[in-house]
Amino acid sequence: MSRLMSEWRDRKSREDEQLHEQLRGAVLAGRVQVFTDPRMLDFHGSPVHQHWDHLLPLTVLMTLALIILLAAGVAVGIVVMTLCVLAHLFGNKYYVGWRLKTRALAYMLNDVRQFQTLWQMGGVAMVTKGGNEPPCLAPKGDWRKFIRRNLGEGEASRREQMANAPVPTRQVADVPPPPPPPILEPEPEPSPLADAVHPSEPFPPEPSPPPSRTHWESIEDGPPRDEVLPHPPPS
Numbered sequence: 001m002s003r004l005m006s007e008w009r010d011r012k013s014r015e016d017e018q019l020h021e022q023l024r025g026a027v028l029a030g031r032v033q034v035f036t037d038p039r040m041l042d043f044h045g046s047p048v049h050q051h052w053d054h055l056l057p058l059t060v061l062m063t064l065a066l067i068i069l070l071a072a073g074v075a076v077g078i079v080v081m082t083l084c085v086l087a088h089l090f091g092n093k094y095y096v097g098w099r100l101k102t103r104a105l106a107y108m109l110n111d112v113r114q115f116q117t118l119w120q121m122g123g124v125a126m127v128t129k130g131g132n133e134p135p136c137l138a139p140k141g142d143w144r145k146f147i148r149r150n151l152g153e154g155e156a157s158r159r160e161q162m163a164n165a166p167v168p169t170r171q172v173a174d175v176p177p178p179p180p181p182p183i184l185e186p187e188p189e190p191s192p193l194a195d196a197v198h199p200s201e202p203f204p205p206e207p208s209p210p211p212s213r214t215h216w217e218s219i220e221d222g223p224p225r226d227e228v229l230p231h232p233p234p235s
Contacts, residue, residue: 020112036101040123048103053096
């Protein structure tokens with residue numbers, strides 16, 4: 001039983017790695033976009049949190065305001081310091097969100113275990129570019145079904161299936177394909193020779209005369225020509 005569970009875990013781990021490779025290629029190619037929520041990821045203990053994202057911009061702005069205060073006077077320095085504080089209050093969240101998204105994307109695409117850790121924390125959404133499908137939201141969304149449905153099984157699983165396919169022990173001889181049937185071309189009609197003597201057309205036979213009559217066939221017919229008629233008696 002333990003061996004079956006171990007094999008099942010190994011197979012599940014390989015499938016997750018293949019799906020993660022597909023997701024990485026799709027994100028790098030621009031087919032899948034990843035969005036992050038700083039409110040759910042920017043806290044102490046998060047793998048993508050960095051406290052310098054909040055301190056560094058404020059330090060740079062206050063240093064710049066202090067230099068201007070010493071160089072241009074108190075009035076100008078106070079105005080510049082006020083502007084720097086407002087810029088930090090209203091603009092620092094965009095800077096923190098950009099830095100957080102960059103680190104989260106690099107963290108997710110680095111390893112499948114890191115991806116699963118960040119996915120279970122939430123604050124991540126995946127969207128297919130140019131598609132009508134709703135986004136897959138962490139942690140309740142099934143990222144495995146999302147990848148299979150939008151990216152297919154991928155080349156990695158097909159390569160594994162081909163690797164596990166049985167190899168024939170006996171080499172099968174290649175049968176050459178049958179030759180194509182010959183193309184029959186019509187033979188040209190023989191042309192008559194120039195010096196050949198062609199027979200002239202035969203003359204039509206002369207019509208035979210009608211047979212002579214030896215008797216009367218009808219009362220309207222005249223007498224037969226070959227019969228000698230007696231002279232009429234003298235009156």
